[in-house]
Amino acid sequence: MARRVALVNNKGGVGKTTTTVRLAEGLAKAGKRVLVVDMDPQGNASSMLGWFYDHGLKQPTISQAIRADTEGAAAGVIQPIGWDAPYAGRIALAPARLTLENRMAEAGVDGAWLRLDTALNGADDSFDYTLLDCPPSVFHLTQLALAAADDVVIVTEADIYAIEAAERVRDFVNVRAPKSLANPTLTIRGVVINALTTTAVQAEQRDSIRRIFGDLVWDPTIKHRTTLAEAGTDALPLTGPRTAEPRASFELLTASFLKAVPAE
Ligand SMILES: Nc1ncnc2c1ncn2[C@@H]1O[C@H](COP(=O)(O)OP(=O)(O)O)[C@@H](O)[C@H]1O
Numbered sequence: 001m002a003r004r005v006a007l008v009n010n011k012g013g014v015g016k017t018t019t020t021v022r023l024a025e026g027l028a029k030a031g032k033r034v035l036v037v038d039m040d041p042q043g044n045a046s047s048m049l050g051w052f053y054d055h056g057l058k059q060p061t062i063s064q065a066i067r068a069d070t071e072g073a074a075a076g077v078i079q080p081i082g083w084d085a086p087y088a089g090r091i092a093l094a095p096a097r098l099t100l101e102n103r104m105a106e107a108g109v110d111g112a113w114l115r116l117d118t119a120l121n122g123a124d125d126s127f128d129y130t131l132l133d134c135p136p137s138v139f140h141l142t143q144l145a146l147a148a149a150d151d152v153v154i155v156t157e158a159d160i161y162a163i164e165a166a167e168r169v170r171d172f173v174n175v176r177a178p179k180s181l182a183n184p185t186l187t188i189r190g191v192v193i194n195a196l197t198t199t200a201v202q203a204e205q206r207d208s209i210r211r212i213f214g215d216l217v218w219d220p221t222i223k224h225r226t227t228l229a230e231a232g233t234d235a236l237p238l239t240g241p242r243t244a245e246p247r248a249s250f251e252l253l254t255a256s257f258l259k260a261v262p263a264e
């Protein structure tokens, strides 16, 4: 059984997708089999993993599996990633593109928030982890992920609005998820501080995240690195000397992940 972990923040641009992809990479390097489910219609996780929609091939996406509303439907949309790396075979992808927006129309349909869980049941058994990369909201697409997940990791920047958005996620998971999503065992396992710079304001905000979330904050914090952003937009794994620092940071973050969210 895969342990399903949703990476969430109510704010965009804080590094949810980067963290999802780099944790998948770290876990694969550690020998784990990882399924990445792209739950953002922007499809950034899919692109970062080197998956691109081909209008001739018309590859299936997670939207179709959710629409199907049948047990294990996600099996039909899981595909290899596009990276050239020795561990790439241990990462698989349920990709997304803009059509995932269409699932929003079902937000008001009774029980529709269970459809991703239904689609994944039986489809992700052969993985150690399923990482769910969420859009910057706590509305329907994120709720699909939270209904399917066992655990939550909040990704944030050391920024006041990102922290407020992280608190909204915490409250949603702790207060609303048990009732509205019938997922009382959903648990926040970690908070990742991303894109930290060396300014005094950032240090203050980092300390305030530690005050708010305490031991949930994982080490290390991820520094702001242009090479990390470039590897993302170039759809590349973190290999080579230019990405040595972020690569080492994400290896350590992967160790924190494995400690906080042990595989079953
Ligand atoms: N640690 C970092 N250093 C530099 N750039 C980063 C870092 N983390 C993310 N980025 C960049 O910031 C942008 C937003 O990151 P992304 O992971 O897409 O955030 P989200 O998924 O929360 O919207 C992307 O262009 C990404 O490459």
Ligand SMILES: [Mg+2]
Binding pocket: 016, 017, 018, 040, 044, 045, 134, 135
């Ligand atoms: Mg994203």
